[in-house]
Amino acid sequence: MDxxxxxxxxxxxxxxxxxFDSPTxxxxxxxxxxxxxxxxxxxxxKEELSGKLQEFTSHTDNLEEVFENREQIEISKHYEKLPKxxxxxxxxxxxxxxxxxxxxxxxxx
Numbered sequence: 313m314d315x316x317x318x319x320x321x322x323x324x325x326x327x328x329x330x331x332f333d334s335p336t337x338x339x340x341x342x343x344x345x346x347x348x349x350x351x352x353x354x355x356x357x358k359e360e361l362s363g364k365l366q367e368f369t370s371h372t373d374n375l376e377e378v379f380e381n382r383e384q385i386e387i388s389k390h391y392e393k394l395p396k397x398x399x400x401x402x403x404x405x406x407x408x409x410x411x412x413x414x415x416x417x418x419x420x421x
């Protein structure tokens with residue numbers, strides 16, 4: 313999912329935790345799924361940000377360039393305004409956009 317186009321909240325809101333366990337039947341399993349998804353989203357964001365900032369790196373140690381690189385600052389500000397990975401993961405889970413499976417349970421026939 314494209315985390316830039318998510319409709320997740322920008323800040324923390326109060327949620328009814330009883331709605332979290334409806335897809336899984338277990339609140340702890342639901343929190344574990346959301347936590348793992350948040351880690352995946354965080355890794356994706358970090359990789360993308362590092363890749364974009366890598367384009368602007370220079371191999372010289374000129375102090376003036378560090379303060380004058382407006383492109384890096386704008387890219388960083390854009391990523392800072394994105395919702396936090398945990399909030400995106402919660403939104404995806406509540407919209408049933410997260411695929412998960414429990415290898416410990418056997419499928420019923």
